[in-house]
Structures are given as structure tokens and as C-alpha cells.
Amino acid sequence: MSTRKKIGVLTSGGDCPGLNAVIRGVTKASISSSKIDVFGILDGFYGLIKKKIIHLDWHKVSGILTLGGTILGTSNKADPFRWPQQDKNGKTKFIDVSDEVVKYIEKQGFDTLVCIGGDGTMAMAEKLSQKGVGIIGVPKTIDNDIWGTDITFGFDTAKSTATEAIDKLHTTAMSHHRVMVIELMGRYAGWLTLEAGIAGGGDVIIIPELPYELDIITEAVMHRSKSGRRFSIVVVAEGAKPKGGEMVVKRKIKDSTDPIRLGGIGHKIAHDIEKNTGLETRVTVLGHLQRGGTPTASDRILATRFGVKAAELCQSEVQGVMMAVRGNDIITVPLSDVAGKNRTVDQDHPLITIAREVGTCMGV
Ligand code: F6P
Numbered sequence: 001m002s003t004r005k006k007i008g009v010l011t012s013g014g015d016c017p018g019l020n021a022v023i024r025g026v027t028k029a030s031i032s033s034s035k036i037d038v039f040g041i042l043d044g045f046y047g048l049i050k051k052k053i054i055h056l057d058w059h060k061v062s063g064i065l066t067l068g069g070t071i072l073g074t075s076n077k078a079d080p081f082r083w084p085q086q087d088k089n090g091k092t093k094f095i096d097v098s099d100e101v102v103k104y105i106e107k108q109g110f111d112t113l114v115c116i117g118g119d120g121t122m123a124m125a126e127k128l129s130q131k132g133v134g135i136i137g138v139p140k141t142i143d144n145d146i147w148g149t150d151i152t153f154g155f156d157t158a159k160s161t162a163t164e165a166i167d168k169l170h171t172t173a174m175s176h177h178r179v180m181v182i183e184l185m186g187r188y189a190g191w192l193t194l195e196a197g198i199a200g201g202g203d204v205i206i207i208p209e210l211p212y213e214l215d216i217i218t219e220a221v222m223h224r225s226k227s228g229r230r231f232s233i234v235v236v237a238e239g240a241k242p243k244g245g246e247m248v249v250k251r252k253i254k255d256s257t258d259p260i261r262l263g264g265i266g267h268k269i270a271h272d273i274e275k276n277t278g279l280e281t282r283v284t285v286l287g288h289l290q291r292g293g294t295p296t297a298s299d300r301i302l303a304t305r306f307g308v309k310a311a312e313l314c315q316s317e318v319q320g321v322m323m324a325v326r327g328n329d330i331i332t333v334p335l336s337d338v339a340g341k342n343r344t345v346d347q348d349h350p351l352i353t354i355a356r357e358v359g360t361c362m363g364v
Contacts, residue, residue, distance in 0.1 A: 025307015
């Protein structure tokens with residue numbers, strides 16, 4: 001009887017730079033060190049539901065290290081525990097197809113399923129793990145909001161892209177003596193805005209964890225203007241909200257695993273600043289540019305470390321865990337600890353303190 005192991009790899013949720021580096025890492029390390037057979041599942045959990053898999057060999061994952069996106073495709077809609085189906089009246093109802101998915105995984109003979117994704121993916125992976133599927137989770141997201149890990153890959157690239165955008169806004173803001181508001185992604189966490197805001201020298205940084213007071217922002221912008229700095233850069237997270245107010249929801253995607261899409265707070269703040277100060281104010285919404293492109297060197301290295309470690313774990317008995325960065329080490333944390341949680345910025349985080357020390361207004 002053959003003892004050769006088989007693993008499946010999927011990427012699920014919103015894409016980010018570095019996914020291909022993980023796919024390459026896990027595949028090459030599995031082939032070279034342990035002769036594990038690696039299969040790629042297409043479009044995240046959709047591929048498990050619709051039975052779409054491909055064999056991954058050395059050749060298929062060569063040349064993808066620097067490529068953004070994912071060669072396997074992804075979906076932030078496919079959830080085996082909540083799969084949309086139309087009834088005979090054309091109405092959508094959601095059914096649980098997880099038992100069929102588990103049977104399919106067993107039929108394929110996968111010893112382990114490597115799930116590369118964000119918090120939604122980890123929650124689904126944990127539920128599959130409860131049903132007996134061997135899972136290794138790999139945390140990814142530009143939002144850097146996954147509980148249990150110091151950092152996720154994708155974040156560094158998005159931060160660089162956002163910082164470059166802020167740099168570019170500086171020159172035009174200075175020339176035209178304008179207020180420039182830039183809205184960044186990050187969902188309910190302010191990591192991307194805080195770090196890119198500091199790196200780009202934003203004059204005002206607004207994050208969801210510190211609900212803002214408009215008067216304080218207005219005062220900061222006016223103060224700069226009066227003291228001869230005739231432009232201001234306001235970096236705002238899509239999840240930011242005024243004190244006592246709500247986040248701005250751009251749209252709801254009802255068949256998505258997380259239906260809420262944030263967006264619009266940049267326009268609201270710009271409108272309010274212009275009204276209160278009389279200064280010409282423009283808005284840039286950076287959007288999906290933050291998710292695209294070539295991963296930075298740091299993201300390539302982290303993603304490769306995760307991929308190689310995943311291959312190593314697939315040879316061991318360890319399952320039901322997510323890999324995480326703790327200091328300089330890659331450790332594992334139980335999926336059951338991760339599911340349903342988010343990592344946001346502490347209100348007294350040292351980065352908030354240093355931003356304030358260099359004169360940045362944090363909106364409160
Ligand atoms: O989680 C990554 C992310 O880019 C968030 O920052 C953003 O809120 C969301 O995904 C956007 O999702 P979509 O690609 O479905 O618009």
C-alpha cells in the first residue's frame with residue numbers, strides 16, 4: 001500500500017500579493033523534501049464544492065514568486081456551510097453542503113488541506129476541521145487584522161503602494177495649496193492607514209479604532225494653513241467613523257461570506273473639511289490598487305517561509321492550526337483560537353504615540 005501523502009492547497013477570500021509565493025513554497029518544498037503530491041483547488045472553497053482541482057508540479061509553480069494575485073483563483077463568496085441555491089420560485093436560499101465537501105476531500109485522499117486566507121477563511125477552515133478534515137491555515141490579507149499573528153503577508157506590499165500614493169499626492173497638494181484626502185482599505189482595522197500614514201508623512205491620520213472629532217481635524221488643517229503650510233494630507237481608513245457615528249457602508253453583497261463593503265468616508269470627511277475651512281479639498285480613493293501588483297521582498301520572504309513551513313507541517317501529525325508570526329519565529333496557533341476574532345490597533349499603540357510626537361493629528 002502506498003504511503004505517499006496527498007495535500008490540497010486553496011486560496012480564499014480577497015487576493016493579496018504573496019499568495020503565489022506561498023503556493024510555490026508549499027509545492028516545491030513538498031515535492032523536494034518529502035515527495036508529497038500537491039493539488040491546487042481552483043477559486044477557493046468554490047473549487048471544493050464544484051470539484052475543480054489541478055495537479056501542481058514543479059513546472060506549474062516555477063516563475064510565479066513575483067506574480068501578484070493567485071494562479072489558483074479565489075472567491076470571497078463560496079462558503080460550504082452557506083451555499084446559495086435558487087428554489088423553484090427563483091428565490092435564493094442558503095444550504096449547508098459541507099458534508100459533500102468533506103466526502104469529496106476524502107475521495108481525493110487529501111491528508112491535509114492548506115487553506116491560505118483571511119479571517120473568514122480561517123472560520124470556515126475551523127468548521128471543516130471540526131468535521132475531521134486535516135487543516136493547515138496560512139494567514140494572508142492586506143488588512144493585517146488576523147488574530148494570533150504579528151503580521152500577515154500582503155500587508156507590506158499594500159503599505160508600500162499606499163505610501164507611494166501619499167508621496168505623489170504631496171507634490172500636487174503643495175503645488176495647488178490644497179487639502180488632499182486619501183481613503184485606504186483595511187476594513188475594521190487601522191493598520192494600513194496608520195503605517196502608510198506615518199511612512200508617507202500624513203498630517204492627519206484617521207483610523208477606525210479612534211473615532212474622530214471633526215473640529216479637531218478642521219483645527220489641525222487650519223493651523224497648518226495659517227502657519228504657512230498651505231496644504232494638508234489627510235489619510236483616512238475606509239472603516240473610520242466620527243465619534244458617536246457610524247462607518248460608511250458602500251454596498252452589501254448578499255451572497256458574500258462578509259456582505260459589508262466599506263467606502264465613502266473619504267468623501268464625507270473631504271466635504272466637511274472644505275465646508276468648515278473654506279480650503280479646496282480633493283479626494284483619492286486608492287481602492288484595489290492596494291491589493292495588486294508584485295509583492296515586496298518582505299512579503300515574498302514571509303510567504304515563502306509560510307509555504308515551506310506548511311509543507312513541513314503536512315509531513316507531521318499537526319493539524320487544525322494556523323501558522324503565525326511571533327517575533328522572528330513562525331509558530332502555530334489552534335484554528336479554534338483564531339476563528340471569529342480580529343486584531344485591531346490598540347488605542348495606546350506605540351505607533352499612535354510616535355505619530356503624535358511628530359505632530360500628526362489623529363482626529364481625537
Ligand atoms: O480584506 C481585504 C479587502 O481589500 C479590504 O481591505 C476591503 O474592505 C475588502 O477586501 C474589499 O473587498 P472586495 O474586493 O470584495 O471589494
